[in-house]
């Protein structure tokens with residue numbers, strides 16, 4: 001049996017994606033670097049095994065594909081992928097397609113797409129979100145590559161994608177690295193959302209003395225309202241889970257050191273290169289870094305004063321509304337970054353469509369994304385996304401609660417870096433006249449950098465004389 005597509009890499013995600021493809025009727029050749037993973041995978045595929053074509057070794061794997069061939073790699077995207085591309089390229093023919101379905105630095109994707117185009121091979125950078133469950137039953141997918149690749153692969157992609165009210169959660173976002181870039185920013189927003197949720201949990205645990213299960217119950221309630229989302233649902237489930245032996249909340253036994261594989265950091269690196277400042281994402285990356293400095297925190301804890309005062313943690317409706325405001329702001333920062341990238345790289349990213357394909361399947365799926373899709377469609381071309389119709393009204397209503405939450409954290413000495421970053425951005429963007437006139441004056445004083453005046457064309461220098 002010849003296959004419609006080959007999936008190389010039978011880890012959790014690759015395996016799940018292969019089964020999803022087979023379930024939708026596609027014949028899937030599978031292979032893996034460790035050949036002894038292949039047989040157990042096929043054995044576990046049940047009736048779907050009849051559409052799985054197991055192959056050991058790259059040559060046999062490629063030979064099992066119907067031309068023009070489509071090979072999907074789900075392997076670590078750094079050097080291992082480059083090595084794999086080098087090995088597979090001589091086995092392919094002009095018109096064949098290589099898909100990288102892992103999380104990749106979009107700069108690498110751009111480079112790989114260019115190099116393969118010279119060999120008349122298509123390269124697709126496919127951002128996939130949704131974890132194992134998504135890959136198996138319907139992920140959200142961000143497709144980057146040529147229009148020709150999209151035309152060819154679209155039926156397959158739409159067949160396996162998550163659906164939101166029937167609409168497949170996959171779109172062709174642009175050439176080269178566009179899909180991986182959007183996936184990276186998705187993860188940046190994921191970092192910010194997770195961090196803000198964790199800050200609310202921290203306030204309730206440390207500021208209000210709530211037990212994990214009680215916080216979990218509160219989150220379950222929120223999941224029935226405007227905060228409804230996969231991450232709130234997951235958080236509630238996690239907080240309610242208890243150790244089989246002791247009956248104690250599992251979360252209480254987990255070390256407070258957050259790992260990170262790099263997509264949050266990549267989001268910030270690209271944002272800074274583009275002159276953007278998605279501060280909620282930066283705060284989330286920072287917080288993970290601080291969390292990893294466990295030894296330093298342990299040494300400092302109790303050794304330096306809090307300088308805090310006794311404050312009450314705001315009640316549940318304020319926490320819910322405050323989190324809602326901060327979540328909107330974090331998403332808007334992510335979308336502003338996408339818009340900047342779109343302009344800089346000439347991608348014409350369709351922002352509302354991106355919000356739409358994030359409504360199901362992916363990790364940040366939420367009720368908010370439906371609201372956002374609508375607002376992003378309605379916002380006038382080039383206008384700040386903060387003015388998105390409807391969102392401005394929600395923000396006006398919920399920002400007072402965010403102030404109360406951040407205020408309590410600040411006064412009480414409980415860290416709320418991402419929530420505070422959201423609020424600081426909101427307040428900074430509300431200022432038609434900020435305080436940067438002083439920065440310009442300082443720069444001119446010590447470096448003769450010049451400044452613009454509001455009342456005369458420039459550039460100008462100040463009459464600075466003394467350093468008093």
Ligand code: 6PG
Nearest residue numbers: 129130131187260261262263363
């Ligand atoms: C997704 C997830 C997925 C993965 C993250 C975790 O969209 O399905 O984002 O890609 O879970 O990469 O990233 P960290 O290990 O950096 O938290």
